[in-house]
Amino acid sequence: MREMKGNLTFMGFRRANGEVGVRNQLAVFSLVTCANEAAIHVARQVPGAAVFTHQNGCGQTQADMEMVSRTLIHLGQNPNVGAALLVSLGCEGLNPSRIAEEMGQSKKPVEIVRIQQEGGYFGAMAEAGLKAQKMAQAISTLRREEVGIEELVLGLKCGASDPTSGLAANPALGKAVDRLIGLNAAVIFGETTEVIGAEHILAKRSKNREVAEKLLSFVDGLERRVKASGSDIRGGNPSAGNIAGGISTLEEKSLGSIVKSGSSLIQDAYEYGERKRGRGLFFVDSPGREPEIMAGLSAAGSQIIAFATGLGAPQGFPFVPVLKICANWKTVARLPDFIDLDVSGVISGEESLEEAGDRIFAEILAVASGKGTKAETLGYSGSTNIYTTGPIV
Amino acid sequence: MVDQQTQGQGRRHILLHPSDNTATALADLQKGEILPLASGKGNSSITLTESIPFAHKFATTFIPQAGEVRKYGELIGEASQDIHPGGLVHIHNLVSQRSRGQGR
Numbered sequence: 188m189r190e191m192k193g194n195l196t197f198m199g200f201r202r203a204n205g206e207v208g209v210r211n212q213l214a215v216f217s218l219v220t221c222a223n224e225a226a227i228h229v230a231r232q233v234p235g236a237a238v239f240t241h242q243n244g245c246g247q248t249q250a251d252m253e254m255v256s257r258t259l260i261h262l263g264q265n266p267n268v269g270a271a272l273l274v275s276l277g278c279e280g281l282n283p284s285r286i287a288e289e290m291g292q293s294k295k296p297v298e299i300v301r302i303q304q305e306g307g308y309f310g311a312m313a314e315a316g317l318k319a320q321k322m323a324q325a326i327s328t329l330r331r332e333e334v335g336i337e338e339l340v341l342g343l344k345c346g347a348s349d350p351t352s353g354l355a356a357n358p359a360l361g362k363a364v365d366r367l368i369g370l371n372a373a374v375i376f377g378e379t380t381e382v383i384g385a386e387h388i389l390a391k392r393s394k395n396r397e398v399a400e401k402l403l404s405f406v407d408g409l410e411r412r413v414k415a416s417g418s419d420i421r422g423g424n425p426s427a428g429n430i431a432g433g434i435s436t437l438e439e440k441s442l443g444s445i446v447k448s449g450s451s452l453i454q455d456a457y458e459y460g461e462r463k464r465g466r467g468l469f470f471v472d473s474p475g476r477e478p479e480i481m482a483g484l485s486a487a488g489s490q491i492i493a494f495a496t497g498l499g500a501p502q503g504f505p506f507v508p509v510l511k512i513c514a515n516w517k518t519v520a521r522l523p524d525f526i527d528l529d530v531s532g533v534i535s536g537e538e539s540l541e542e543a544g545d546r547i548f549a550e551i552l553a554v555a556s557g558k559g560t561k562a563e564t565l566g567y568s569g570s571t572n573i574y575t576t577g578p579i580v
Numbered sequence: 581m582v583d584q585q586t587q588g589q590g591r592r593h594i595l596l597h598p599s600d601n602t603a604t605a606l607a608d609l610q611k612g613e614i615l616p617l618a619s620g621k622g623n624s625s626i627t628l629t630e631s632i633p634f635a636h637k638f639a640t641t642f643i644p645q646a647g648e649v650r651k652y653g654e655l656i657g658e659a660s661q662d663i664h665p666g667g668l669v670h671i672h673n674l675v676s677q678r679s680r681g682q683g684r
Binding site for chain 1: 590591592594596604605606633634635636637651652653654655656657669670671674675676677678
């Protein structure tokens with residue numbers, strides 16, 4: 188493995204609890220769908236603040252309320268967040284004090300504003316604005332310092348895929364992932380939907396039987412829920428469009444997605460909203476849809492999300508840079524404002540998968556040190572949500 | 581891990597893993613095209629016996645009926661009939677082992 192010394196570190200923000208962020212943002216979290224607008228409006232008043240909104244927090248099953256609560260707690264604990272402001276309506280089903288307390292266990296400033304207790308929208312805006320300004324100023328003095336690559340935590344996603352995804356963008360990303368794991372960094376992937384048909388392969392790549400059984404139970408759980416709604420992933424895939432594009436079997440389709448996780452052993456598998464512990468490769472139970480999986484990857488601790496696309500997906504995430512990698516030259520040419528890294532040379536035969544993987548690796552480190560991604564510089568980060576599995580009641 | 585097929589300018593197909601017995605077209609390939617093929621035993625070449633559309637697969641070795649079909653270094657299904665080197669591998673001669681009701 189070729190390693191230049193300068194490549195083994197990046198410039199990150201060391202937090203009070205010892206963790207490292209690649210961004211240093213005040214994050215404004217809406218705790219319930221009814222507080223979204225106030226959260227968005229207060230974040231707009233404070234330059235550099237990020238806002239996370241979602242459609243949950245009330246009128247849900249006990250299990251979903253727990254999943255939403257732990258996701259919010261762990262999003263706030265993400266090391267890219269320097270300080271957090273929670274915007275509560277006041278009567279929501281989840282417990283704002285518990286969320287603030289557990290978020291604060293990561294030793295960062297956390298404040299709550301309750302709209303119903305602060306005199307409505309305008310009262311809450313005044314209170315929230317002053318708290319946000321104070322926290323933004325407090326975190327502004329932190330400087331980047333050189334840290335080892337083992338502090339890096341990368342999330343993986345593919346979306347708006349096409350045949351170039353499985354042939355070039357995903358396998359090249361897998362090469363970069365193998366290299367990161369070899370250097371003792373952490374990588375998190377998910378998309379349980381994409382695993383169906385290749386679950387036996389991931390089970391084989393699991394560190395032990397317990398991890399393999401957790402992975403298989405996630406797949407079974409998702410399949411059961413999909414079947415209960417009258418659909419059948421295993422029966423309907425690959426789709427007619429997949430077959431026209433050259434994919435013959437479900438195994439092949441799933442492998443084209445999970446190849447982005449490289450070839451390392453899976454150290455552990457987590458439920459949605461849980462936080463990863465340790466280094467190496469991890470799996471988090473999650474759907475394939477962008478708003479929910481990117482929240483799951485970020486709650487698990489991802490500092491950056493590497494996102495392989497074929498047709499070009501626009502979205503970023505509020506305080507986690509999302510790096511778009513594409514091997515379709517037409518998309519690269521058509522969507523220069525979405526695509527960060529062009530690996531179409533793998534398809535045209537000008538570049539090997541290893542060379543493309545090395546460029547992805549270098550770009551991840553550049554973004555870790557502060558380089559803005561296309562989605563960040565566009566400010567396209569509002570499509571966010573938290574995964575739930577039960578009915579709205 | 582080495583991608584033996586990924587080096588060189590103007591490559592028109594990709595072998596995603598050294599243990600694969602299928603390669604994937606990176607352009608629309610014509611019947612009769614002769615493609616360089618690296619394997620553990622050294623370099624050789626393969627002649628396409630059919631046209632292979634972009635992103636479709638061809639066999640790099642003889643795959644007998646019920647034999648394993650491999651891509652990404654993994655099993656993607658089994659051959660439903662004999663597949664000859666340079667022939668198209670798709671739903672007419674490859675079946676899933678993981679679709680519903682099978683293999684589980």
